[in-house]
Amino acid sequence: MAENCRISIMCARSIPQPLERNGFIKMLNINELKDFFSSRNIVSVSRGDLSLVNCVAKCYQESLPPYFTVGDVFDYCFRVLIKNYRNEYCLKNLIARNIFLSRHGGGGATMFNEFRVGGNKADCVIVNGLASCYEIKTDYDNLGRLSTQIESYLKIFDKVNVVASDKYLDSIVHAVPDEVGVIRVSKGGGLKAVRPAKQIVTPIDTEVLIRSLRKSEYIALVEDLGGVIPEVGNTQIFRACCNLLGEFDSDKVRRSFRRVIKKSRPVNREFLYSLPSSLVGAGIESDLSVNSKVRLIENLKLTLSKEALCISQYLKGSSMS
Numbered sequence: 001m002a003e004n005c006r007i008s009i010m011c012a013r014s015i016p017q018p019l020e021r022n023g024f025i026k027m028l029n030i031n032e033l034k035d036f037f038s039s040r041n042i043v044s045v046s047r048g049d050l051s052l053v054n055c056v057a058k059c060y061q062e063s064l065p066p067y068f069t070v071g072d073v074f075d076y077c078f079r080v081l082i083k084n085y086r087n088e089y090c091l092k093n094l095i096a097r098n099i100f101l102s103r104h105g106g107g108g109a110t111m112f113n114e115f116r117v118g119g120n121k122a123d124c125v126i127v128n129g130l131a132s133c134y135e136i137k138t139d140y141d142n143l144g145r146l147s148t149q150i151e152s153y154l155k156i157f158d159k160v161n162v163v164a165s166d167k168y169l170d171s172i173v174h175a176v177p178d179e180v181g182v183i184r185v186s187k188g189g190g191l192k193a194v195r196p197a198k199q200i201v202t203p204i205d206t207e208v209l210i211r212s213l214r215k216s217e218y219i220a221l222v223e224d225l226g227g228v229i230p231e232v233g234n235t236q237i238f239r240a241c242c243n244l245l246g247e248f249d250s251d252k253v254r255r256s257f258r259r260v261i262k263k264s265r266p267v268n269r270e271f272l273y274s275l276p277s278s279l280v281g282a283g284i285e286s287d288l289s290v291n292s293k294v295r296l297i298e299n300l301k302l303t304l305s306k307e308a309l310c311i312s313q314y315l316k317g318s319s320m321s
Contacts (some may be wrong), residue, residue, distance in 0.1 A: 036077050038088050042282050042317060045070065046296035054078030058309050066307075071276035071300040088123070091185060092164055093134045093281030095124050098191050101272060104128045111260045111284055111287040117212050118152040120145070123163075127261050130158035130199065131254070137164040143171060150176050155205035156212060157242075157252060159197040169194065203250040210242050211256060217264050221245065224256040268293070276300060 031054070035041065041052055050070060057064060057073050064076065081090050092113060100111045109128035114121045117133075124134040133153045137143065146162070153160045154177070161181035162172050173182050173195060181197025210218045219229055220242050221320060228245040229237070245253060274297045275283045288296065 021160060033077055033081060033306075034087050034089060035321055036074070037093075037279070037282055039282070039285060042279070042286055042296065043288070043292070045299050046288055046292045048295070048299060050299070050302075051302075054309065057304065061306050064306065067303055067305050069300065070302050070304065071279070072303075074098075074278045074300070075276050080105075083187070086138060086185065087140065088138055089281060090189070091138060092124055092285075093278065094185065094189055094191055095126075095134050095136075095163065096272075096281040096284050097277055099134075100126050100231060100284075100308070105269065105273075108262045108266075110267050112265045112267075113281075113285055115212065117156060118208055119226070120149045120152045120155055122149075126155070127258050129258075131156075131258055131261070132159040132161065132197070132255075133157040133162045134163050135174065137162060137168050139165055139167045141168075143168060143175065143199075146172070146175060150180055152208065154179070154200060154202070156209045158199055161197050163191070181308055193212055204253050204257075206245040207242055207252060209253070210238070210245060214264070217260055218242075218245075220260045220264065221253075221256050224260055271297070 032086065036056055044051075045053065053070050057068075060073075060076060062253045064072070073202060078093070080091070081087065087168075096111060100109070104126060107128065109126065111124065111126045113124050115125045115133075116122075122133045123136040126132045126134070128297075135146070135153065137146065137148055150160060150162070159181065160179070161183050162176060163183045163185060164172055165185040165187075169182065169184055176182070178195075179198040179200060180195075181193060181196045184192050186192065186195050210221075215237070219237070222229060222241045222244050225245070225248050226243075227248070230240050232240055248256075265314065266293050271293050272280055279300075286293075
C-alpha cells in the first residue's frame with residue numbers, strides 16, 4: 001500500500017493485515033472479521049459510513065478485481081469465514097439463504113432468530129406450514145447444554161434440528177432423540193440432512209409457549225382460537241390466557257401459533273432478495289427502518305476501485321448521507 005494511505009485508528013486495531021499462505025490470503029486473526037457482519041456495521045453502511053468496508057477491502061485488495069461493489073466485499077469476506085472460521089453468523093446466514101429463501105421464499109413464511117424458549121434461546125426459527133427450530137453448534141461451541149436446549153424446543157416446535165459441522169456431528173446424532181433432525185455443514189458451506197427431523201406429535205406445552213411470546217402475541221393467540229380475553233388487570237392477564245390456552249386442542253394451538261407468529265414477526269422478502277447472499281442473515285436480524293433499508297441496498301451497490309482504496313475522501317463522497 002502507499003505510505004500515505006490513511007486508515008482510522010479503529011480500523012487499524014480491529015482489522016489485521018493479511019498473510020499470503022499457499023496462494024490464499026487470510027486474516028491474521030480471523031475472529032476479528034466476524035464484526036464486519038455485526039448489526040452495528042450494517043447500520044453504519046446504511047448511513048453511508050464505509051470506513052470499515054474500506055479497511056477490509058484494503059486488507060483483501062489482492063484478491064479483489066480492479067472494480068467491485070460494497071456488496072462484493074461482504075460476499076468475499078463471507079467466503080473467507082466459511083473456509084476459515086465458520087462462526088454462528090455463518091451458519092445463520094446459510095440457514096436463511098439455503099433453507100428459508102430457497103425452500104420457503106414464497107407465501108407468508110417467516111424467519112426470526114434468538115427465540116426464547118424457557119431458559120434457552122433457539123438460534124433460528126422458520127415458520128411456514130410447520131414451526132421448525134434450528135439449533136446451531138459451531139466448532140467453537142460445546143455440547144454441554146444441548147440436551148436441555150433440545151428438551152425445551154421439543155415442547156413447542158413442530159420440528160427441531162441441530163446444525164453442525166463434522167467435529168460434533170457423530171456426538172450430536174447419538175445425543176439427541178430420534179425425532180430431532182441433524183444437518184451437516186460441509187466445508188464449502190452446503191447444508192445436508194444427515195437425519196431428517198420428524199414432526200412432533202406430543203401435546204404442545206402451552207405454558208412454555210405462552211412464556212415465549214410477547215403479550216400482544218399470546219393475547220392474539222387466544223383470540224385466534226376463539227377464546228374471550230377476560231377483563232382483568234395486567235398482572236392477571238398472563239395467567240388467564242395461559243389457563244384458556246390449556247382448554248384447547250393441542251393441534252389447534254400449534255396451528256394458531258403459526259398463524260399468529262407469521263403476522264406478528266413478518267419478513268420483508270423484497271428486501272432480503274435485494275441483499276448480497278452473504279447478508280441475508282443480517283437482513284433478517286436487522287431492525288432498520290424502511291428508509292434505512294433502501295439506503296443500505298443503494299450503498300451496497302456502490303462501485304469501488306483498488307486505485308481509490310487509499311483515498312478516504314473517495315468513499316465519503318460516494319456514500320449517501
